[in-house]
Amino acid sequence: MQNIKFSIIIPVYNRPKEIDELLASLVTQNFDAEFEVLVIEDGSSETCKAIVESYNSQLSNVSYHFKENSGAGASRNYGMQKALGNYFIILDSDVILHKNYLSEVKKALEENYTDAFGGPDAAHKSFTYLQKAINYxxxxxxxxxxxRGKKQAVGKFQPRSFNLGISKIAFEKTQGFSKMKNGEDIELTFRLxxxxxxxxxIDKAFVYHKRRSSIPQFYKQTFGFGTARPILNKKFPSTAKITYWFPSLFILGLALGIVLALFGNVYLISFYYLYFIALLLDAIFKxxxxxxxxxxFTSLTQFLGYGLGFLKTQFNNNN
Structure with missing residues (x-):
């Protein structure tokens, strides 16, 4: 394994405040080696150029790149094509790094090198109640x-693009992210x-992930996740699992339980009642x-968005 040189790629679209917070967390890293940071502005009308340039004196190698809007996947590829390092770290603009993030990534790769990795996410104490609920x-x-945060066998963990690493060799071999709007990170994993x-x-390489700030935004995001899965199942049949149907079955079962309860049969809805009591107690405890x-509410939104998105694409793919 050659000496690892990190290039951090951050696509951004109309979120200058988030970039400020992310770059600030990079300044405080407990990390001795040099690394470069590339902020890729994806055709934003509200740019972050001035904010990025304000960090020139605090980060030894940070650069700003503006391009026409083409989506996050293409922006990540654009950044990796321009990067000088041999290992790329892809971050969403709405994350904040723990001070030991880079040191944990380097330590893990030195102990057990792989050409790609993913890391979990957590809720920062400064996040809103809703952001913490969405994270839960x-x-x-x-x-x-x-x-998303469970230790998996090496070789089969599916990294997510909010916190993902990929070697230059692997990027050049796969050509990076596809044109898929949703699920492009999973699709890349399968090609890897x-x-x-x-x-x-790398379970210690976690990020504080803000995610969406409203229920409608969260629903839209999870709906997109759901629409992508049947496409991935069709493209990579060996990866399809029955568990991907669970959110859809959960929502259909809940609807049936409500109807049955109106006619006096409460057995099915009782299952959901017990489930949400368990979820409530667990979330309160944590x-x-x-x-x-x-x-x-956020869990219902997640099941509803993913479940309906999955059924929409599954139905369309079968016609």
Missing amino acids: SMTSVLTTGGI WDNGFKTQL NGIIVGFLAI
Whole structure:
């Protein structure tokens, strides 16, 4: 393994405040080696050029690049094509890094090198109650099975683009992200595997991920996730799992339970009642009362968005 030189790629679209917070967290890294930062402005009307340039004296190698709007995947590829390092770290603009992030990534890769990695996400203490509830819904064992932060066997973890690393060699072999609007990170993972590259979860390389700031935005995001999965299942049949149907079945079962309850049959709806009580208690224990109650709404939103998005594409693909 050659000496690792990190290039951090950050696509951004109309979010200058988030870039300021992310760059500030890069300034405070407990990391001795040099690294470069490339901020790729994806055709924004509200640019962050002035903010990026204000960090020239604090970050030894930070650059700003403006391009026409073409989506996050193309912007990441653009950044990797211009990067000088041999290992690329892809971050969403709405994350903040823990001070040991880069040191944990380097340590893990030196101990067990893979050509790609992913890291989990967490809620920062400064986040709003709703952001913490969304984070709970996206990471809890009771909602997603905890797969986004669960230690998986090396070689088969599916990194997500908000916190993803890929070697220059792997990027050049796969040509990076496809033109898919949703699920492009998972699609890249499958192509990495097909080309013989391994992936891993570096569980200590977590980021504080703000995600969406409203229920409608979160619904739109999860709906997009749901629409992508049947496309991936069709493109990579060996990766399809019955568990991908669970959110859709959950929503259909809830609707049926409500109808049956109106006619006096409460057995099915009782299951959902017990489930949400368990979810509420778990969320309260981990995040407090307010986040606990909000987590019920964010989890319902997640199931509804993903489930309906999945059914929409699944139905269309079969016609």
